[in-house]
Amino acid sequence: MDGPGSGRTGDPAGGAADASALPRSILDQLPVPVSYFDRGCRLVTANPAALRVVDRELADLVGLTPGEMGPEVVGGAGEGLQAAMLQVMESGETLSFETYLGRNGAGERVWVAVLSPVSDATGRVHGCSVVTLDTTEQYRARQRLTALDEASVRIGTTLDVGRTAEELAELATESFADFVTVDLLAPVLAGEEPRPPAPGSALVFRRVAQESVLPGCPEAVVTLGEHHEHDRNSVLGRILLQGEARRWDLGEEALRLWEQTEPERYASMLTHGIHATVAAPLTARGVTLGVAVFSRHRNPDPFDDDDVLLAGDLAARSAVAVDNARRYTREHATALALQRSLLPRRAARQQAVDVASRYLPNTTGAGIGGDWFDVIPLSGARVALVVGDVVGHGVQASATMGRLRTAVRTLADVDLAPDELLTQLDDLVLKLDREEAVDAEGSSVAGATCLYVTYDPVSGHCALARAGHPEPVLVRPDGTTSPVALPGGPPLGVGGLPFESVELELPERSLLALYTDGLLEAPERERETALELLCDTLARPAGSLDDTCDAVVKALLPERPDDDVALLLARTNRLGGDRHASWELASDPSVVSRARHLAAAKLEEWGLGDAVFTTELVVSELVTNAIRYGGSPIRLRLIRDTSLVCEVSDGSSTAPHLRRARIYDEGGRGLLLVASLTECWGTRYGPTGKTIWAEQTLPGA
Numbered sequence: 001m002d003g004p005g006s007g008r009t010g011d012p013a014g015g016a017a018d019a020s021a022l023p024r025s026i027l028d029q030l031p032v033p034v035s036y037f038d039r040g041c042r043l044v045t046a047n048p049a050a051l052r053v054v055d056r057e058l059a060d061l062v063g064l065t066p067g068e069m070g071p072e073v074v075g076g077a078g079e080g081l082q083a084a085m086l087q088v089m090e091s092g093e094t095l096s097f098e099t100y101l102g103r104n105g106a107g108e109r110v111w112v113a114v115l116s117p118v119s120d121a122t123g124r125v126h127g128c129s130v131v132t133l134d135t136t137e138q139y140r141a142r143q144r145l146t147a148l149d150e151a152s153v154r155i156g157t158t159l160d161v162g163r164t165a166e167e168l169a170e171l172a173t174e175s176f177a178d179f180v181t182v183d184l185l186a187p188v189l190a191g192e193e194p195r196p197p198a199p200g201s202a203l204v205f206r207r208v209a210q211e212s213v214l215p216g217c218p219e220a221v222v223t224l225g226e227h228h229e230h231d232r233n234s235v236l237g238r239i240l241l242q243g244e245a246r247r248w249d250l251g252e253e254a255l256r257l258w259e260q261t262e263p264e265r266y267a268s269m270l271t272h273g274i275h276a277t278v279a280a281p282l283t284a285r286g287v288t289l290g291v292a293v294f295s296r297h298r299n300p301d302p303f304d305d306d307d308v309l310l311a312g313d314l315a316a317r318s319a320v321a322v323d324n325a326r327r328y329t330r331e332h333a334t335a336l337a338l339q340r341s342l343l344p345r346r347a348a349r350q351q352a353v354d355v356a357s358r359y360l361p362n363t364t365g366a367g368i369g370g371d372w373f374d375v376i377p378l379s380g381a382r383v384a385l386v387v388g389d390v391v392g393h394g395v396q397a398s399a400t401m402g403r404l405r406t407a408v409r410t411l412a413d414v415d416l417a418p419d420e421l422l423t424q425l426d427d428l429v430l431k432l433d434r435e436e437a438v439d440a441e442g443s444s445v446a447g448a449t450c451l452y453v454t455y456d457p458v459s460g461h462c463a464l465a466r467a468g469h470p471e472p473v474l475v476r477p478d479g480t481t482s483p484v485a486l487p488g489g490p491p492l493g494v495g496g497l498p499f500e501s502v503e504l505e506l507p508e509r510s511l512l513a514l515y516t517d518g519l520l521e522a523p524e525r526e527r528e529t530a531l532e533l534l535c536d537t538l539a540r541p542a543g544s545l546d547d548t549c550d551a552v553v554k555a556l557l558p559e560r561p562d563d564d565v566a567l568l569l570a571r572t573n574r575l576g577g578d579r580h581a582s583w584e585l586a587s588d589p590s591v592v593s594r595a596r597h598l599a600a601a602k603l604e605e606w607g608l609g610d611a612v613f614t615t616e617l618v619v620s621e622l623v624t625n626a627i628r629y630g631g632s633p634i635r636l637r638l639i640r641d642t643s644l645v646c647e648v649s650d651g652s653s654t655a656p657h658l659r660r661a662r663i664y665d666e667g668g669r670g671l672l673l674v675a676s677l678t679e680c681w682g683t684r685y686g687p688t689g690k691t692i693w694a695e696q697t698l699p700g701a
Contacts, residue, residue, distance in 0.1 A: 033111075033132040036118065041065045041085045044127065053111075053132065081113065085128045088115045092125060098135070110139040144310045147175035151314055156321025159328040161189055165209035168292060168318040173211045176307060177294035179219045179274070182209040183236075184282070184290035186227060188322065191330030193287060202229040203237055205290065213298055219272045221264040234261035236279055240291050245280035245312035247303045273297045278308055280315035284323035292318070331395065332361075338398040348375040349642050352383040352457040353512075353570040356545035358553055360565040362393065362518075370397035370448070371516045371566040372405050376412045379682055379693045381580075381641040382456045384412050385570050387514040389469065391447025403432070404448055404492075415684030418452045418465035419501040422489065425450065426467065429493040448492040451514055455506065457575045458639065462512075465501040467492050470520065473535055474504075475511035481535040484512075508574040511548075513538055518563035519556055530556060545569050575641065582637040587627050595623045595636050599646070606640055610699040614677050615646060618694050621670040622648035625692070629654055643679065643695045651689040 027034060033050035037043055043061050051058055054073045061069060066085070067078040074081055077097075084097045097113045114131045155167045165182040172180045183205035185194040207222045222228050230237045235257055239246055250258070250269060258266040268274070274297045282290040292315050296303065303311075343359055355375055370390025378384055386408055390400045407428055411421045429448065449469040455462045464472065464484060468491035475481045487500040506512075513534070520530040537555045542548040548569055557565060581602050585591045596616045603612050619636065626634045630650030639645040656671055674681055674694050681694040 035130045035132075036127055037065075037085055037130065038127045039089060039125070041082050041128070043069075050132065053109075081130075084113075084115055085130075088117050088128050089125050092117050092119070098139075109134055110136045141306070143175060144306060147171065147310060148313055148317075150175075151317050155314075155318050156324065159325045161322055161325040161329060162208050164318060164321045164325050165290075166211070167321075168314060169209040169211035172292075172294055172311075172314060173213055176299075176310060177278075177296060178298045179212045179214075179217070179272075179295040180210065181207065181220065181222075181293045182282075182290065182318075183222075183228075183292075184208050184322070185288070188289050188326050189329075191326055191328075191333055193326075194289065202231055203240060204229055208290075214272075219268050219274065219295070219297070221268050231261060236262075236291055236293070239279040240281050240288060243281055243283055243288060245278060245308050245315065247276065247278045247305075247308045247311075249302045250275050250277065269295075275300075276302045278303050278311040280308075280311045282315050282319035282322060284316070284319035287323065289319055289322050289326070334395055338395060338402070343372055344374060348377050348383070350375070350377040350381070350383045351573060351575075351641055352377075352381060352455055353385070353572055354545060355385075355571075356549045356569045358549045358565070358567045360518075360553065360557065360561055362562060362564045370401035371518065371564040372401045373514065373566045373568040374405055374408065375568070375570075376409055377642075378412065378454065379415055379684055379695070380456065380637075380645060380647060380691070381458060381575060381639050382454055383570075385453040385455070385512065385514055385568060386412075386450065387469065387516060387566055387568055388448060388450040389516040389518075389564075389566070400448070404429075404450070408450070408452070413682070415682065417501060418454060418463050419499040421452055422450065422465050422467045422492075422499040426490075426492050426495060426499070430495050433493055449517075450492060453512065453514065455512075455570075455572060457573050457641075458580050460506050460508070460572070460574060462504045462506045462572075463501050464504070465489065465499050467499060468494075470515065470517050472515075473513040473531075473538060474506075475513070475538045477507050477509045479539050481539040483531065483535070506572050508572060510572045511538065512570045512572070513552075514568040514570070516564065516566045518561060518565040519552070519567060521563065522556075522558070545571060575639065579641070580637065580639045582635060585623065585626075585634040585636055587630075587632045587634055589624070589627055591634075592620055592623050592627070595619050598636070599638060602638055603644075608640070608644065608699060611644055611696065614696060615644070617677060618646050618674050618696075619648070621674050622646065622692050622694070625656065625670055626650040629656075630689070640698070642698075644698055645693060645695050647691050647693040649686075649689060649691040653685060653690055655690075656683060656692060 027047045030047055031049055033047065033053050035043060035046035035050045042063050042065055046058055046061065056073060061073070066074050066081040069078060071078075081097060084095055088095050094114065094116045097115060098110065111132045112135045114133070116129050116131070117125045118127045118129050119125045150171055154171055156164055157167065158164070161184065165184065169180040169182055186204045186206055187194045189206060189208070204227060206227050207224055210217050210220050210224060212219055230240070232241065255266065255269070258269065274295045276296040278294045280292050280294070281288050282292060292311070294303075294311050340359070344357075353375075357373055359371065359373070370392060372388050374386040376384040376386065388401070388404060388408070390397045390404065392400075404425070407425055408421070411424050416424065449467055451464070451466040451469040451472060453462065453464045453472065464486055466486050467489045471483045471486045473481060474484050484502065484504070486502050489499045490497045520527050520534065522530065533555055534552065537552050538548065540551065542551060549567060552567060583595070583598055585595055596619050599615050599619045600612045603609065603615055623634070623636060626648050630652040632651055635649040637647040637649070639647070671681070678694040678696045681692070683690055683692050
């Protein structure tokens with residue numbers, strides 16, 4: 001028999017009642033939200049934890065399906081949750097369902113609902129239990145990891161400082177901020193490394209990117225591209241100097257700091273309800289480049305420490321990409337300046353052709369290439385047109401291009417035929433390659449191509465040769481257009497293979513188009529199609545050669561070409577019969593006097609009487625040398641071009657030499673006298689002999 005102190009209850013009926021109430025008591029005391037729905041997906045009961053989540057009374061929800069409970073209870077997932085319940089009750093298997101189940105005054109909360117079938121001892125399913133777990137922190141952690149993963153892919157896709165900043169702002173507004181601004185120190189955009197500001201001086205920034213969840217970025221107080229200053233004691237000034245990301249939940253103290261140092265931003269914060277801000281400096285390789293500011297006004301949650309870490313990581317990744325772009329900008333500017341300094345700055349002084357040109361540098365991450373063009377006046381009023389391309393990019397390619405251009409000019413002064421000039425240039429490139437080891441990042445000279453053209457305005461004779469370069473396009477005066485068929489020839493530096501010249505007679509006002517391969521090569525277009533388009537564009541009437549250049553560039557090139565392009569257009573002219581004269585002379589010393597008289601009479605006819613005395617001396621010496629050291633046929637020619645040219649040709653290939661005659665020598669002063677009286681002189685060789693020429697400045701020029 002149990003006594004009063006045995007610890008057993010004295011009321012069996014009461015004990016049964018307590019036992020029957022125990023399951024409900026356990027359910028009510030569970031800290032985990034639990035609810036039960038019948039087979040019709042209607043709520044039967046829910047524990048207090050579940051009701052606290054949705055901030056509703058049980059009586060208001062009993063008998064309702066998830067789709068009828070409204071967005072304030074189940075967010076936008078009512079229909080999906082109800083479909084998941086039906087699936088669980090039909091299959092008899094547990095299912096997880098992620099959804100927004102409530103706000104609870106603390107912003108959107110993410111919940112995972114674990115749906116389990118409820119069955120009796122016979123296995124018959126009577127309903128579905130829903131256990132919800134708050135996974136907001138885990139969800140946000142996944143978001144942060146996703147943002148960092150996307151940052152590695154989306155930030156720094158180009159070597160453009162502005163675009164990199166835009167990528168940071170776009171990613172941040174998609175992941176955790178409502179309004180983002182990116183300001184860079186002014187020297188960064190010029191490719192320079194920012195220096196620490198002088199004590200007491202303000203920090204000068206330029207707004208390079210801003211993004212908002214609201215259209216038009218109404219929160220911004222600085223327009224895109226505008227320069228602005230931050231005081232060293234301002235909020236952002238302190239962040240920049242301290243070098244660490246920091247957050248503010250804009251309470252009274254923080255607002256007063258913004259109001260004192262940044263009154264315009266303070267007013268914008270109040271207007272748009274900005275309540276939380278994170279500022280992170282953009283620092284890479286120990287250099288601070290700018291600052292990014294992340295703000296919230298639509299998202300009611302404050303930034304937490306994890307958000308600060310995320311902002312810092314995004315800023316650090318972006319800073320490295322910005323620094324890479326800055327370094328590229330600096331190298332790009334250096335290479336471009338070098339490239340432009342090596343290209344012709346003004347048209348050469350000649351009248352054989354009218355020229356127009358365009359040089360378009362590569363605007364992508366590949367860097368400046370080694371494309372070049374040149375117009376070189378030659379003896380006898382002739383002109384040489386050159387276009388070349390060095391494989392590779394960067395300063396090395398530009399420097400190599402400068403060396404080749406200088407070499408071409410030097411060889412052109414020797415008056416070599418185009419095929420002979422390319423042969424000499426090829427030998428030079430081979431020597432340079434043997435003398436210099438090129439590292440993996442350098443640009444080898446052996447990757448160069450070249451097209452060399454000479455034109456004589458007296459005869460209309462044109463000679464062309466190329467070394468692995470695209471063939472030129474010829475537009476005849478009647479409008480017919482076609483590429484000039486030239487033997488391709490190997491690129492410079494290959495060696496062992498000959499170059500071949502092609503000779504043409506060009507009518508006056510013919511148009512030659514010389515270009516590099518960047519003009520025709522495009523991923524979305526076949527080369528043959530591009531060549532046809534070039535021919536069609538050149539054939540269209542245009543007001544000037546510059547207009548034709550612009551039309552070609554517009555028709556064939558995208559807004560941002562991915563390779564350098566050099567384009568040179570030359571329209572041929574002819575020297576009329578009133579501007580040149582020639583005479584055949586016998587190989588007899590007695591004709592020297594006649595040659596002087598012929599030259600003097602022609603100069604008087606041209607109105608160049610002041611040049612008669614000098615020209616007579618030059619003619620006398622050159623004709624005498626041709627008779628004494630050369631051979632028949634002897635020919636005298638005068639050309640009135642940008643200068644007065646006197647030429648004497650003979651059938652010998654003997655090279656003349658300028659020497660210093662000793663005091664008692666009777667000869668040896670002829671060429672010295674010619675060199676003293678004229679601006680320049682030289683010798684060129686042809687198939688049947690040589691020509692000695694001398695140029696003198698026209699009187700009054």
